[in-house]
Amino acid sequence: MLSSNYIKYFLITSITILTFFVFLFFIYYQDTLENVIIGIEDNSFKQIESLSIKIEKRLEEILNSDIESPLEIDKNTARKAQKVLELFSSQIYPFVYAVAKDNEGKFRYLFDGSFEKQERGEFLQKFDPESGIWDKAYEYKKSQKKVQADVQGVRTTFLYPVVHKNETKFIIAFDFSMKEHRILEDAFSPIRFFLILILVSLLITLILAYAMAFLFYKQKKKTAIDSLTNLPNRYYLSEIAHRIRLNEVSVALLDLDHFKQVNDKYGHLAGDKALKKISSILAQSLRAHDILIRYGGEEFLIFIAHNGDFSVPEKVLRRILEKTREEKIQISKNNFINITISIGLNPHPHQSRSLKAAIEIADKMLYLAKVNGRNRIEIFKDSPEKSKIYHAEDITNMINAGKLIAFFQPIADSKTGKIVKYEALARVMDEGTIHLPIEFLPYIKSTTAYRLMSKVILTKAFDMIKKHKTAISVNFDVENFLDVTIYETIYDVIYERRDLASMLTLELLEDKEIKNMTEILERIEALQKLGVKIAIDDFGAGYSNFEYLLSIRPDFLKIDGSIIRMLNINPHAKEVIKAILQMCINLNIKVIAEFVSDEEKSDELRKMGIDYLQGFFIGKPSPKLIEANEWN
């Protein structure tokens, strides 16, 4: 089937060709008409020439020897000569006269037999010729003719030089109107009018078609180009997707680290400046045949041509990583910030079944880069054991086959040392291997599989709450709350088990900047009304923001693992934790520290007054509830 683009091109080309042919036909028509007129004219001129020859003979007889100097003839001879010319003038040839050049080169009337007497020039009256044909007739001693427009219409002038002893003595002139022109043109004017009408209509259509094509192209370009960064966008990707040869490129997905914090701290204008700067660095670091696309808010997709050398894309990306690390971005007069990026690279996209699948792998690697501490590249190693790629369909099938299981990681009260609750963590058991969420979660966001997974994990959590009478928390990316079907699934499951809802904590984290916070907050409040407790996950990193603290009243706040990890290394980490703790005391929010990996950290956090501890030191995630702990 022809695409609409091809139809547009076909139409424009057809109109152009049609206009061209109609124009050619118009020229041909005009030429034909002109040839007919020239034929008629030639015939008229031949007739006049034969009349001129007759006049010449008669005048030679009258003038006799006076022909040598016609300006000096006597009036009587002049009158006789004039009588001759009068015989040849008529309504068809109204002006028949003879002029000669005087010694000064001025033309003067000799005899004038013009049909209307008042138009006759007097003997020796100066005559002002309006064109050069008079001199030509004199000089070349040959007849001259000229068709020109005058106030009366189309005037034709025919000049016949009377030559005596190889010298032009005077000129016999005929001025007349060629009415045949008008008659012929009048007869054919409807055809010409029709042709002009078609031509003008076609030209207008053509101009409109080209204008529309230009506007369409401009609009298409506008649609395909991101106005902020001037980079191609997702629409452009959809346009060129079929042209991308996956065996010639590597696919990389880039994301700006902690970009939301830049927006929150410095404002969106500063964020835009940073985005533009990073876009510029990316564009400058790539080669002409690489493709750079602004894939999402702060996500960039790059197709890097490798020409068979698979080390090239990695080198290019490491160069980008270095440049962004070094770049101090000026976001206002006195503020400079340093933005890092995380990169996921799929070096062999041709091994994927589609472009979408290849991008999903790069996305998975990006997710891994973020989980592993950001500001780094994660490269997909195409070993099936290590990097099996799951798709939404695979996950759905596995959930339906009961392969989705829940692990529970204990959370202990730091004061009593007792395990008081658990965090439910999703795992997929496939072919004897347990797969972590990072291996499948990025591909099922906002899909039926995610909805199904949420339902299963929540159900398992409630079953565990009911069985063990213990509090369980379940992790959710709030972005999914914007999806009505996912949200309603979560709501419905909780509503059905609302008698146990108070034992359930929803740990909320943000993976991306959320634009529609109002809607999210309303939905969280609705869940709170069912009795569910709310925890802000990964506070201090990523996108967990203060807006939740202002708009909803969370029950718990979980300090991001990256801060806890730095506790014994970076003295500032302790100060940050203290500050968060103080804030939570003031707001009556319980604080959980995750990634508590050793005794030293555990003791330190307990001393600081952290309410709850979670991490491998407390207990690893397990399919069964760990009731005792080794640390206490």
Next chain:
Amino acid sequence: MKKLILILTLLFSTDIFAFQARSKLLTKLLTDILHKEDITIYSNDTKLKLKTIKDCQEAEAFVVNSISEIPTHCQSNKKIIFLTNYKEYKKTKDAIGVLFWQKGRPNLILNEKKIKELSIKLPEEFAPYIE
């Protein structure tokens, strides 16, 4: 195509354009004669698109068909008189020149004797018309 151009030329060669060209020529001539940009002309020729005045006594130049068309109280004035009729021009010695149409062509004749009498210096371009 030549014919097409001719027809188009004809469309724009109306009487108005012809008389405008004639008026321009005459205005230039009178300007050159009087050595002034703004000249006051008395004329009863409505076809000529000249900037004219009604009071003949204020006029520096007269453009008329014949001397008799100049109001009697202004006839004694030794002003520049330009005629638009050749036969009338032949009858008088007072006109400095004549501009008339014959066989659809403009004809200009300047009176050499009158030019000398009034000590007028004309540009070289008018030389072919002086007799």
